[in-house]
Amino acid sequence: MSIEGATTNSDSLPITPSYLAHPPIDYKVPMTVKNPTGKPITNGIVETNGHPGVPSQPPSYVAAPMHSSYPSSIQDYLVKQNKVRVANTDDPDFIEVDFQKAQMNYSHLLTNCCKELAVNPQLVERIRKLPNTRLRNDRDVQRLCDFMELELVIKGQNRLPVSRSDTHSTSKNNYKSIHGFKNQTILY
Template identity: 45%
Template sequence: MGPVPAFQPVFFTGAFPLNMQELVLKVRIQTPNLRENDFIEIELDRQELTYKELLRVSCRELGVNPEHVQKIRKLPNTMLRKDKDVARLQDFQELELVLTVSDKNLIFRVPTLSEQSGYNKKASELTY
C-alpha cells in the first residue's frame, strides 16, 4: 500500500456547476436604435429543445407577443429555423428576437408578477 493521499480542500470559486438538465441561453430583442440592449439568460429543458419552446420561453421572459417575432437569430448571423437548429445550441449562446412590427408599444406586454419567472407568491406575503 502506498501513502494515503492528503486531503484536498475544495475551494468555492463562485462558479456553480451547470445543470445538465437545462440549456442556458442569452436572449435579447434586436433593437438597433437603443443604446442599452442587454441580454437576459433563459433556461430550456434539454428534453424539450424545440423551436416552439425556445420561442415560447424567450417571449415570456422578454414580455413579447410571439406573433410579433419574425425570426430568431443566433449571433452573429445565423437564422434558427427548425428543431434541429435549436438542438445544436450550446450553453450561453447569444440569440436575438427579430420583431416584425416597428411600433414597440404594440409589441411589448408587461408580464404580471405571477407570470414572471422567479416570482414566489408565498414569499411576497411574508411580513417582517
Template identity: 35%
Template sequence: MDPIKELGERMREAACIGDIETIQNLIESQRIDINNANSMNGWTALHWGAKRNHISVVKYLMDHGADHTIRTNEGQMAENLTNNQDIRLLLGASGDVPQSQSNLPITPNYLQNPPFPHSKSRSLDTNHTLMASTPVVTNHAGQGDNELVLKARLANSDDRDFIEVELDKNMLTYEALLNLLCAELGVERRLVHKIRKLPDTVVRKDKDVRRLVDFQALELVLTNKAVRASSRNYGYSGSPGIRSEQILY
C-alpha cells in the first residue's frame, strides 16, 4: 500500500476506535494531511470521529484544522453522521439530531478486520450498519463487557502480525497484563525488557494499564538474549538455540 494511503487508513482507524494518541502522533509527528479521505467512500477521520461519537477526537481534529464541510461520496458531512448534540455543536451544526443515518457503501478494513495488519476475519451485520452508540468496533463472539481486547505481538520479530488477547477488566494491573502477554506470545518473563504501547509509549504501572482501550496495539520488547523456543521465532530462523539480539528503540 502507498505510504500516504496507509497513514491515512491508520488515522481513520484511530478515529473510529477513539485512539487519540495515534491521531496526535500521525498529525504532529508524521505531518499527515488531517483531511485525508478514503478514495472509495470519501470518509475522513472527522467523519469517523463523529460517526462513533468520540467527542475528544472530533474536538482535537477541529482544533487542528479539520474541514467539517467535506462531504463523503454519499454527500454527508460529519454533522450528518452523529447523534450527539455536543459533537454537532462542535461541528457548527444547528437543529435537532437527524433521525436516520445512511449506511456506508463499503466496509473499511479496520471495521471488518480490526487487527492491524488485518489478519483475522470479523463479520458485521448483513447491512454493514455502524451503530453510532457503540463505543468500540463490533465485539468478538462471546466477548463480554468484562473483557478488554488488546492486540499483541513481539517487537522486532519477523512475524509482524498481531494476535488478539483478552484481559479481565477486574484485573487491570501491570502484572496481570505482563503474565497474559507472556502466556499468549509464549515468552518467559525473564526475557521481557518492557511493554510498549504503540507507537511509542512504555507501559510501566497499573495506572497505565487502566488507560488502555479496546484494540490497543501492544508489543513485548525482549532483552538482548531471547530463547527461540520461548519467543515464537523471535528474530531468528535457524536451528534452536540462544542468539544475541540488538534492540532498536
C-alpha cells in the first residue's frame, strides 16, 4: 500500500526511529521461573505433579505502593523519626530527629533532642507530646510513633502567654487588642 508521495521502503525515510536504530537487547520475558525448590513457577503458583498448587513467594517485580508510610529499606524499620521543638519560643517550627529504636528510652530521647536543638539537658523541665501529654518514663517513649510532635519545656520559662483582659491594652501600633473582646457574644 502506498499513499501519494509515500513509499513502504524503510531505506527512503529521512530518519531512523530510535526504537529501530537501538532495539532492546533482551526483550523476551521467560514464561517460567525456577523456584528455589526446583519446581517451575508460572504466574507465582508452584506446579506440583503438573497441577497448580499453593501460591509461592510474591513476584519480585511488584512495586511497593508509593506511600511515605511504607519504609523503603530495612534500616527504616530500625529508626523512628519525631518532630521536636522548644516550647514557648518565637520559632514555631519543628526539627525532624531520627532515633534508633534499639536505644529508645527517656534519657536517650532527652539527650538527642537537646543535642539537635542546642539546649542544655539540665534546663529541660519535661518533654511534652503534643497537644497535651507529658512523657514520664521509658514506656511512654517506646509508645511514640513516627512523626509525633514533641516539645521540650524549659525550666523557668513562661507558661502560655497570659492574655490581658483589660480593654486598654494596645500593641506597638496603638491598635486595641482583641483579647479583651474575645469572650463576648455577637448579636445580629
